Amino acid sequence: MALVRIEGDDLVVLIEGLDKLWALKSRLTIPLTNVRGATVDPGITTDPKGIRAPGTRVPGVIAAGTFHRDGEKVFWDVKDPSKTVVVELADEEYARLVLQVDDPRATVALVENALI
Template sequence: MVEVTVHHDTVVFTVRGLHKVLAFKSELTVPRSHIIGVRHDPTAAQRLEGLRAGGTSVPGLVKAGTFYLDHQASHKPMFVDVGNAANLLVIDLRDEEYQQLIIEVEDPVAAEALLATSG
């Protein structure tokens, strides 16, 4: 699970608990201006097939880390941290290492509202 916090013009995505180990990453920091879209999308968990470039994939349980997903036209990786698809948030980025963050958050509706109003 990932915690989302906004600090002025920066958004910090903090990977919590065991997921830090599974994802090989504990935190991502993104300028707010680089976030071009945010949506609560539980169905995105059905489109997570692709090449794992560092992280963990246990079908039906967890997918965490850096992935190149089959359905993406871009050659940029996605950061994925998903255990419970019902709480999935998809964040589209520009000018960043990752094209998207596909993350599980505690309250996707609240996180989506926070990111939509923080700009």
């Protein structure tokens, strides 16, 4: 699971627990100027992920780490699709972040309010 927070002018994603091991990352810091928005999107978990490198994927159980598809890099950290938030990015290493969070609606509100 991921913890999303705003620190100054940055969106900070902290990867918690064993997900650090599966995703091979513990923290992502993205300038808010490069965040386009966030949405609750449990359906994205059924989309093809692409090539995993590096990370972990067990279909129906976990997708964590960096996935490459159609020329884009997407960071995933999801076990429970019902708690999925997608953060769209511009001019960053990743095109989007697909994250499992404790409260998807509150996380989207946090991100969207920071962009105002």
